[in-house]
Amino acid sequence: MFDPVEKLKEFIRCPSVSTDPKFKEGMVGAQNFVSGLLGSLGFKVEVVKTDVHPIVLASRGGDPAWPHVVIYGHYDVQPADPLGLWKTKPFEPTVIGNRIYGRGAADNKGPLMTNIAAVAQLLEENPGLPLRITFLIEGEEEIGSPSFPAFLAAYADRLRQADFVYLSDTALPNESQVVITCGLRGLGLFDLIVTGPKGDLHSGLHGGVLRNPIQALAEICATLHTPDARVNVPGFYDDVLEVEPWERAELAKLAGDGKAYMDFLGIDAFYTPPGFSPFEAIRFQPTLEFNGVGGGYQGDGTKTVIPSRAFAKISCRLVPNQEPDKIKGLVMEAIRARTPKGVKVEFVDQHKGDAYVVVPPGRPNTPKDQSPVLARAFRATEAAVTAVWGRPPLYLREGGSVPIIPQIKNATGLDSVMLGLFLPEDNLHAPNESFNLDVMEKGVETAKRILSGITS
């Protein structure tokens, strides 16, 4: 029988760091490993070349009447640095107790192998399983999936034949509670540059006659929020998807502890918009954040300069129905209107990503035209999780962004069922990353039940 832990060890041994050209061999190794593994399970494997790292497409066809699931995952990992903080070797998988340590163990090799194992065992038990499956496994997730839009453009027609996407690349809040991620925030980013005098000036010779660009930047940025923590830009909230009462009720079941969260952040007061708890604000409200600011002299001691320019790096986390370019435009327009005389503003556009939401069946806001297979997948997921974990999953939107999910939705119309398998203590993107093997075992059983559940 397919042994997911042994296969996961082999997978982790390939040092597939996508951002670092020195790991080219590890990338090829991981891609070959996963292609070979899926080939050995009877899948037809295509390696789709991209500008950076290839995408593995592996399909099991069948009767066009069978449901068709796309299982997403990624074979690349974060760099292992700083190496000195690892207690085991990052690319030497090591099992200690009920955990397997290694870079990528949780993000995403363990969860991906969980789903491959479920498929392998299902097909072993029932070679005639009436389910079409396409594995879509990319190698650029950790570098922002730059090749994904071009891939989607070329393969949208084929992917559109499927019914939904299934993936495990989100989190469990704790070992006993599964979460189905039903929403993701979008992103809109740009830099704001404020220029005053044409060159840096001596603050003694010229101080007192002109508006310092750092002052102007501060004055502009200070207008962008209200005292009660809303974004102070006309139209910013116009398209925000309203929160359904069932979403608040679902989140309430998680019973977040505000005091513990404040301690974790190291702050003595929250700053959330009226009507939203901190746990709600993260998931249901858009933000405007300053990710960086710079200008003038930043070294030790002093330099009595009036700088020529100063900048801020701004990002908005967006919620469903907010359009990134529209929001960027509104913020830029507000900034232009609030720019004082004596300085000029310019913008450097950065990237963007749509928000995403999917509604499980049976909710007041479930789309009337929801795909029956997707509805079945959600029902199968609820049944599987309840049976294996002893309690039903929670359906929650998350604060983060997974740009490929709305990209797939926009290109193909496919929604995603996101079943999280990594835990807060798994140290993703950090030293001593590990994956909980009890979670993996339950995850295999859960995925088997889900995948067979949608065939019935």
Add this chain to the structure above:
Amino acid sequence: MFDPVEKLKEFIRCPSVSTDPKFKEGMVGAQNFVSGLLGSLGFKVEVVKTDVHPIVLASRGGDPAWPHVVIYGHYDVQPADPLGLWKTKPFEPTVIGNRIYGRGAADNKGPLMTNIAAVAQLLEENPGLPLRITFLIEGEEEIGSPSFPAFLAAYADRLRQADFVYLSDTALPNESQVVITCGLRGLGLFDLIVTGPKGDLHSGLHGGVLRNPIQALAEICATLHTPDARVNVPGFYDDVLEVEPWERAELAKLAGDGKAYMDFLGIDAFYTPPGFSPFEAIRFQPTLEFNGVGGGYQGDGTKTVIPSRAFAKISCRLVPNQEPDKIKGLVMEAIRARTPKGVKVEFVDQHKGDAYVVVPPGRPNTPKDQSPVLARAFRATEAAVTAVWGRPPLYLREGGSVPIIPQIKNATGLDSVMLGLFLPEDNLHAPNESFNLDVMEKGVETAKRILSGITS
């Protein structure tokens, strides 16, 4: 007869860059040169050791009834970098037309040599000149005179025997107009650090629940000015010395061209407090400037981080009667009172310097107890400038700071007569520094008349 241009060439050939230990030999050379030169003129030379570069004290005694002038200058220069932009070698003095090129030609070797030449020629013509003279020539001016306070503490009693200080280390607005600098702004500097969460945070996972430290910093900084360009800190203006009508009238004679000044700065609007032209604001009003700002991600592209902290480097230019520590305290108090919940502020104190003002005789605000010798020096200066340059000098406060002038005043009670000799086009602190030899010639004649004038 003493040839100031030949002596200046010798002086420039000593590469006396005080900030760079590689120029140790040049510093010793310049110090030896100036000591030797003054010794050869009959002065008693003392080389006063300091923690960094020695101070040269050279005295010509005489009848205690004779007036006693301290002539200040400095033998150190700025670095010559970037060398590639020089058209001549910076430490190879080169005369082209009526200018001598070389690092330090204008700041301060040319003006200092002008005054030495005046003394040399005066004593040559009249060896019995009834004037006591002490040259005080430091080697740390370009690095902020760190040893000067300790020197003053040790030598204050001796310096107190003198009547006033004479120096040429300020500017002429143009070749036909001499300015006597009658005031300097002071300085008070500190860093403001705003801390929010205890570590950097992911803006997706946590954005929307806490006040971003960059936002808090912007909100605090944006409160520190009014829309009409005053500093918005209670008590900030309480001690500001009022501007005398004669000071405004004097400045009006310079006939500053606002449009030309805006073009020079590269701005399209001034930002000056009500009741002050830009030329007045620089000289008569205090400021609060942001010299630097930093926090979060400042590289190319984006990083969706909520930083743990952000900072601003703040400096106030102060006018006479404002006490730097008091003003720093007021600004810090205002900042503390305006700090929103959820972040903490702390301050890193930086340096400070007093403002300075001296009033020429015969003005409505001239101190009743003004030293008669100082009054005579001002009158002699007016007569000398009028005779040599064809028009009387202007008596103006300046926007910059020369910390040693108030330090001398505070330690010894001595006021300074500051007669500028360098021109805006002399490129101080920049490549191709030069000194106008016509100005030098007039300067020697002017100084001779001033120094002999105070004896009569």
